[in-house]
Each structure stands twice: as structure tokens, then as C-alpha cells.
Amino acid sequence: MKARIHVFYKDSVFDPQGSTVEESLKRMGFNKIKNIRMGRVIDLEMDYDSKEEAKRDVTKMCERLLANPVIESFKHEILD
């Protein structure tokens, strides 16, 4: 079983990296970009019997280490 986790700065926290990449792309002529947020993707391989159990533990991992709730939000998907 696999999980893919996405961690981003919360919308309320300015993301200088996303903003810099956005400016570069616009300079290259991609003028239709409205906003870029850069984040982190974490892929996990796991050995769980049930998706529910995996989902519960992945949520705990995010809350306790993989994301900082003060400045970041996360979402995850459990893949077969």
C-alpha cells in the first residue's frame, strides 16, 4: 500500500518560492498564471491490512512530524 502526502504553506503564509517561480514563468510569457504555491510531496510505502488504518496513521504522521500545523496544511491519498 502506498500513500502520497502533499504539504503546503497555509494560504495565510506568504510563499516566496512560489511567488518567485510565478514571476519567472510570467517573464517567459505565461501570462495567464494567477497564483503559484510550492509545496512538498512525500511518498510512503506501507504495510497495512486496511486503508482505514493506514489513513489514520498517515494523518498522525502528518500532524506530528511531516507538517507544522502553525504554518502548513496537508492532504493525503492512500493508493493501492
Next chain:
Amino acid sequence: MKAGVITFPGSNCDDDVVDSLKKVGGFDVERLWHKDTPDLSSFALVVLPGGFSYGDYLRCGAMAARSPIMEKVKNFSSKGGFVLGICNGFQILCESGLLPGALARNLSLNFICKDVTVKIETVETPWTRSTEKNTTLTLPIAHGEGRFVIDNDGYEELVKNSQIVLTYQNNPNGSTHNIAGVCNKNNNVFGLMPHPERATDLRIHDGLKIWSSLKIQLGLHS
């Protein structure tokens, strides 16, 4: 009086902290290792030095905050022990929940290494006792992730409890309300991005004021 300096894998200011504590005198300095779980009850002070613990992987200070020794540090601080986090140490204290807020990427995305001027916002802390309010200190900074971030409610709380200790005169990294250093509510835990241990010589020496404040607090002759 015993002072402990913790080394995490990737700490690189631990020697400087040890040297400056020896220089200001009065402390019996002991090195501590992040994987150990020492009895800290005989210590007066524990310092988390600067550096790049765990290579700054994931987030600065995130994994160091989950080191075995940090449970001991939390326990030590809950009993009133003095804990100081400098630069990466500040990031570790925020990540461990001992201090509010978080430290995010500098607005400029640059690693900034220079002397800055910080203003003393309160002298009612063990860390600023021998300074005067609204005076300034010149201290070096060296960080890529030093932008202090806290939400409005958190900021109001900091103001209400006079937990903001230092603010930048010319905000180098985009920190919320120019914040350079904060205390916990009880004032026994202090984190700051500037390096007082690198400002104890002839070139710049304002770091000594932080150490001498602490010595007065601890009843050591300054």
C-alpha cells in the same frame, strides 16, 4: 552552576556557545548529545545552539525537536529551568512547541549572513535584565529560514504577555512585526535568530549583555 549545550547531528555553533559561556564565566559547561536522556535536574541552563540539525531536512528543526533529549528539555523547562535556543535552536524550540510561532523561509529566499540591529522590547526577562528598554544591540545573523510567522491571535497573545523580547530595526527576513526573539509565557524559555555567542569579542560584543543578564538572574557575579 551547570550549563548544558546540546549537540544535534548538524549543530555547528555548539563550540562557540561553549566558548562564550566559558568566557563569561561562572558556568560549569557540560556537553549533551541529542540521543541521550540525561537527568537535567542539576542544571541551571540548557542551550540549543545554531547549525543545520538533520541537514535542515523536512523543516528546520523538525526532526531535532523529536530527539530523545527534547522530552527531558520539555520537562526541565516545565520546572522553570532556563532554556535558550539560538538560530536553529530557536527553530527547534518552535517545532517542539516550547515557543509559539514558526520560522519560515526568508522572504528574499537568500541565506542572510550579516550584523543586524535589534531593539530590546522588554527588560522584564532573565535574558535582558542587564539591558535598557528601547536600546539596541548589534548581533550577527546567519540563516535562510528566519522569518518568524505567527497568526494574529498568537501575536496579540505575545503582546499581552510581553513575550516579544527583540525586534529587528531593519527587518532582514520578513518576520511578522519584525520579531527577532520571543520568550514563553514564564520567560524561562527564550529563542532568537541572532547569535549572541558570536558577539563576545573585540569586533562586536553585545552578546555579552544577554549572558550577563542571565548571570544576574542566576545570582552569579557578572
